[in-house]
Amino acid sequence: MASSQxxxxxxxxxxxxxxxxxxxxxxxxxFDPDKQSVGDVDFSAFEYEEFMEFLxxxxxxxxxxxxxxxPQESLSQGIHxxxxxxxxxxxxxxxxxxxxRMNVYVDHCNEPIFEWIEDEENEDQDYSCEEDEDxxxxxxxxxxxxxxxxxxxxxxxxxxxxxxxxxxxxxxxxEDVEYVEPRYPVHDDRQPWNQMKPVxxxxxxxPDELKNMLSNYAVAGGYDLWFEKNDSQRPVIGxxxxxxxxxxxxxxxxxxxxxxxxxxYPIAWAVVGVENKATWKWFIDLLMDDIDGGLGAGITLxxxxxKGLLQAVKERxxxxxxxxxxxxxxxxxxxxxxxxxxxxxxxxxxxASTEHKFKHVMENIKSLDTQAYQYLMDRDPSSWSKAFFKExxxxxxxxxxxxxxxxxxxxxxxxxxIITMLEExxxxxxxxxxxxxxxxxxxxxxxxPSIRKRIQDLKVKKRLWGVTPCGYQKYEVxxxxxxxxxxxxxxxxxxxxxxxxxxxxxxxxxxxxSLNQDAETYVSQSYSKEAYLxxxxxSINPLNAPSSSRDSGAGPSQPPAAAEPPPPPPPVAxxPPPPPPPPPPPxxxxxxxxxxxxxxxxxxxxxxIVKMALRRNIPGVGSSAENPAVxx
Numbered sequence: 001m002a003s004s005q006x007x008x009x010x011x012x013x014x015x016x017x018x019x020x021x022x023x024x025x026x027x028x029x030x031f032d033p034d035k036q037s038v039g040d041v042d043f044s045a046f047e048y049e050e051f052m053e054f055l056x057x058x059x060x061x062x063x064x065x066x067x068x069x070x071p072q073e074s075l076s077q078g079i080h081x082x083x084x085x086x087x088x089x090x091x092x093x094x095x096x097x098x099x100x101r102m103n104v105y106v107d108h109c110n111e112p113i114f115e116w117i118e119d120e121e122n123e124d125q126d127y128s129c130e131e132d133e134d135x136x137x138x139x140x141x142x143x144x145x146x147x148x149x150x151x152x153x154x155x156x157x158x159x160x161x162x163x164x165x166x167x168x169x170x171x172x173x174x175e176d177v178e179y180v181e182p183r184y185p186v187h188d189d190r191q192p193w194n195q196m197k198p199v200x201x202x203x204x205x206x207p208d209e210l211k212n213m214l215s216n217y218a219v220a221g222g223y224d225l226w227f228e229k230n231d232s233q234r235p236v237i238g239x240x241x242x243x244x245x246x247x248x249x250x251x252x253x254x255x256x257x258x259x260x261x262x263x264x265y266p267i268a269w270a271v272v273g274v275e276n277k278a279t280w281k282w283f284i285d286l287l288m289d290d291i292d293g294g295l296g297a298g299i300t301l302x303x304x305x306x307k308g309l310l311q312a313v314k315e316r317x318x319x320x321x322x323x324x325x326x327x328x329x330x331x332x333x334x335x336x337x338x339x340x341x342x343x344x345x346x347x348x349x350x351x352a353s354t355e356h357k358f359k360h361v362m363e364n365i366k367s368l369d370t371q372a373y374q375y376l377m378d379r380d381p382s383s384w385s386k387a388f389f390k391e392x393x394x395x396x397x398x399x400x401x402x403x404x405x406x407x408x409x410x411x412x413x414x415x416x417x418i419i420t421m422l423e424e425x426x427x428x429x430x431x432x433x434x435x436x437x438x439x440x441x442x443x444x445x446x447x448x449p450s451i452r453k454r455i456q457d458l459k460v461k462k463r464l465w466g467v468t469p470c471g472y473q474k475y476e477v478x479x480x481x482x483x484x485x486x487x488x489x490x491x492x493x494x495x496x497x498x499x500x501x502x503x504x505x506x507x508x509x510x511x512x513x514s515l516n517q518d519a520e521t522y523v524s525q526s527y528s529k530e531a532y533l534x535x536x537x538x539s540i541n542p543l544n545a546p547s548s549s550r551d552s553g554a555g556p557s558q559p560p561a562a563a564e565p566p567p568p569p570p571p572v573a574x575x576p577p578p579p580p581p582p583p584p585p586p587x588x589x590x591x592x593x594x595x596x597x598x599x600x601x602x603x604x605x606x607x608x609i610v611k612m613a614l615r616r617n618i619p620g621v622g623s624s625a626e627n628p629a630v631x632x
């Protein structure tokens with residue numbers, strides 16, 4: 001493609017493409033770019049998508065952060081985004097209106113450019129202030145302003161080449177120059193893998209992104225890069241709360257971990273008035289700050305289904321793996337769906353280590369009751385089934401047993417006043433750390449006793465499994481119709497138990513034993529004696545009695561302020577009584593019905609009266625011959 005400094009046609013514009021550089025603030029510049037000028041292409045015939053395809057082929061990048069600016073303007077004043085069809089039309093209009101030339105910049109680091117420009121403008125406004133008319137200088141003093149272009153001689157640095165004197169000198173900053181916080185580029189994971197380059201101070205969203213970028217950079221450049229082994233830690237923390245049982249009501253929030261021997265390791269605890277979202281957010285903030293947990297990347301949290309705790313973890317540790325205690329889920333599940341068959345199928349789904357096994361068990365539950373199936377699926381199976389747990393955490397726990405054990409250990413202390421309770425918990429943890437450390441020093445083992453016992457049990461069970469080699473350090477382990485692939489180099493098994501726990505599974509032990517090797521050498525370093533002693537390397541320092549302590553001047557401890565009750569609902573305005581209903585209209589008087597006279601088969605009242613009068617010879621009543629109408 002030919003490049004040109006001026007357009008060869010009246011419809012063409014010259015575009016200077018700047019790429020493979022980096023933006024820097026104060027003032028905004030594009031540092032160390034590659035540049036190509038294109039003037040023999042009719043960009044007015046392009047659509048936005050076609051222009052982006054042309055840019056990608058020209059610069060061999062896929063960044064979506066594109067900017068343009070007129071050559072005669074500075075970046076701080078004239079930079080524009082180029083992200084849609086409207087921006088592309090403005091790009092062409094400005095180019096044709098200004099000597100048919102334009103600069104295009106490719107941002108590979110997703111920098112906050114417009115925030116930098118805003119900060120730069122704010123700094124300019126701070127420096128440009130007018131003199132106040134009421135100032136004391138305007139009345140008392142006469143200040144002469146010097147011209148800006150006056151140059152003053154500065155003595156040459158005659159000792160610049162002296163190594164000894166230069167070593168003694170310390171670079172100093174001008175006190176009048178305001179310190180500017182350094183800004184670093186942000187890694188763009190959308191760029192091609194072979195174009196990823198580490199930059200000093202580059203920011204990443206999580207450790208996995210950093211590791212992926214360094215791996216791609218090493219492969220693209222042919223560098224011998226490896227990562228230092230760091231598998232002696234198990235960042236698995238149980239969170240739970242328990243009630244106080246004394247006169248003062250409240251709850252103890254605790255964070256409990258696991259040591260290398262799978263025993264409880266209390267990390268932090270605090271007393272709060274009530275367990276809710278606000279108190280858990282406060283507790284988790286302090287916990288993450290103490291352990292340098294950040295947003296929870298690489299950390300696994302176990303808890304019950306408390307809504308406030310679930311929301312607090314989601315907000316404060318969005319990158320952590322959050323598991324829910326399966327015992328709490330099954331307790332609520334069996335209240336609605338009774339029967340041992342539901343309970344057994346649920347635990348089979350919990351312990352299923354692969355997605356295929358999990359789906360098979362859930363289909364069995366669905367065949368029994370679709371509502372039970374939907375109930376469990378609504379509870380997010382990725383938080384309570386091993387099939388979805390992340391690998392490399394050296395923990396496949398589905399229950400928050402460490403927190404329950406700690407709550408049980410302090411059950412007697414929870415009956416006492418708060419200060420006494422906290423002292424007893426401190427003494428309990430202080431003595432426990434010392435006792436377990438002394439016990440661990442006396443071990444003549446490479447791995448912890450509980451892990452060694454587990455390996456010994458697997459060695460007994462592995463005798464039923466047959467091992468068939470199928471490659472270098474790869475084996476197929478079979479028992480009847482069940483078969484699993486084992487890779488001893490990668491320390492993996494198709495059942496995923498080895499990857500989840502860091503301990504060789506039954507199939508792995510069978511493959512290792514076929515080589516006459518010890519399975520203990522394949523156990524993760526997080527279960528080693530060294531990792532165990534590292535857990536208890538720190539101790540709690542003793543405290544003096546209050547009578548022997550120096551007064552801090554803060555005064556006696558005061559109880560926390562009582563929580564204000566929620567405000568009552570606003571009063572409802574009294575409604576006027578409804579008008580009384582109108583009285584019903586008067587009922588019409590019934591018209592008396594005259595009985596028919598002379599009906600066949602019936603004697604009416606009038607006929608009987610006439611006959612009685614005739615028999616008694618009452619005057620005025622004639623005979624029937626004289627008055628025949630009576631008988632008719």
